[in-house]
Amino acid sequence: MTRRDDVDKTQISQPSAFTALGMRAEAEPIAPGLHVVATPIGNLRDITLRAIATLAAADAVIAEDTRVSHNLLAHYGVTTPLVAYHEHNAAVMRPHLLARLAEGAALALISDAGTPLVSDPGYKLVAEALAAGVAVTSVPGPSAVLAALVVAGLPTDRFFFEGFLPPKSAARRARINELAFVPATLVFFESPRRLAEMLTDLAAELGDRPAAVARELTKLYETTRRGTLAALAAQFDAEGPPKGEIVVLVGPPDTAAPVAEEELDRLLQGALESLSVKDAAAAVSAQTGAPRRQVYARALTLAGSKR
Known part of the structure; x- marks a missing residue:
């Protein structure tokens, strides 16, 4: 300088x-x-x-x-x-x-x-x-990112700022899946009208992690809601779009070791005995913490081999 x-x-x-x-x-x-x-x-x-x-x-x-x-x-x-x-x-x-x-x-x-x-x-x-x-x-x-991070109640030693996710659900889920194993608190911006859908997609792809939604930071009606992704998605879906600027924060993935391929196959085979491919993948993803897209792809392969 x-x-x-x-x-x-x-x-x-x-x-x-x-x-x-x-x-x-x-x-x-x-x-x-x-x-x-x-x-x-x-x-x-x-x-x-x-x-x-x-x-x-x-x-x-x-x-x-x-x-x-x-x-x-x-x-x-x-x-x-x-x-x-x-x-x-x-x-x-x-x-x-x-x-x-x-x-x-x-x-x-x-x-x-x-x-x-x-x-x-x-x-x-x-x-x-x-x-x-x-x-x-x-x-x-x-900075809205740092202001939200310090009140979220989530780990602050590492964080990853993503900004806005794609507006369409399919593209949004694909990007969320890519972020699944980032070992840090995830920080997003989102528009009020897409908030409930975005939280639902986050829960589907990441599992029911702890999260926070900060709204109108530093302003008169500032609020921060904390809970699991599924619970927050249900709340905002029932209430309708909130007003103001939104920051969404999601806790990092579980530090447990990734499930082995053999164990994943065993769990999927058991789930496929009574569930559809989609439901079996969702159940095993929630149980293991493995990315839903990865589990679904493996479930499709296993289901196909049975035919």
Whole structure:
């Protein structure tokens, strides 16, 4: 990164004012480059003084939705110009932003909420800025992923952030199956209208693991429900889609050794005596913790060999 002492003082952006804690203050100049700034995920007070000062001192603020970001900047008396940068205009805007950075501008990158680059288009801008030799600085702060993780009551020593799963059930189940043996707490984003279906698919593919559903984190109606995947799926299916932003967390797989192939075959053969292939696979998957897709494929083979 570019050190402040190494920067030509004529290139440093000029001080700008902001309001915090009821007082008006001048922001110190910031060095040229791209400043990746975390912003609140709901509660506007969840922002660092450094983040406010960076937004005030930047030549422009690159925002996912300028309407949302305008409210944040106005709340803190920041008048820095906003530039829209989102998935629909990224390819067109990125060269212009990189050109400004090459000319020595200090630009602040924010998302609608939380830490940029997590499920937003900022990654390519950061990657290309670094490739062009531009200094990239992190101004850390709120993150929905971490906020949900610390209240879920699930293991935090390892976690895997997946983001949004595919919207269609077949593709969603296929992806969930690929995550079955990841030895960590799984973290997902999901839309309220797909939540019940998503939880049902998670239970079907992963077994009835402990889980949590965090909603409206840091906001007035923040709630976190904890339980098994099946129980949570039944609750949200009965109640209908909740309102607000959703984070779903699922506990890691059982640390018990994977069931041996011979034992799996023995269990499946016994189940197939009285159950259909589908039901036998579901029963043995729940009993052993083995991925349902893998068990189903083996059940099909065994059922076929009996014909």
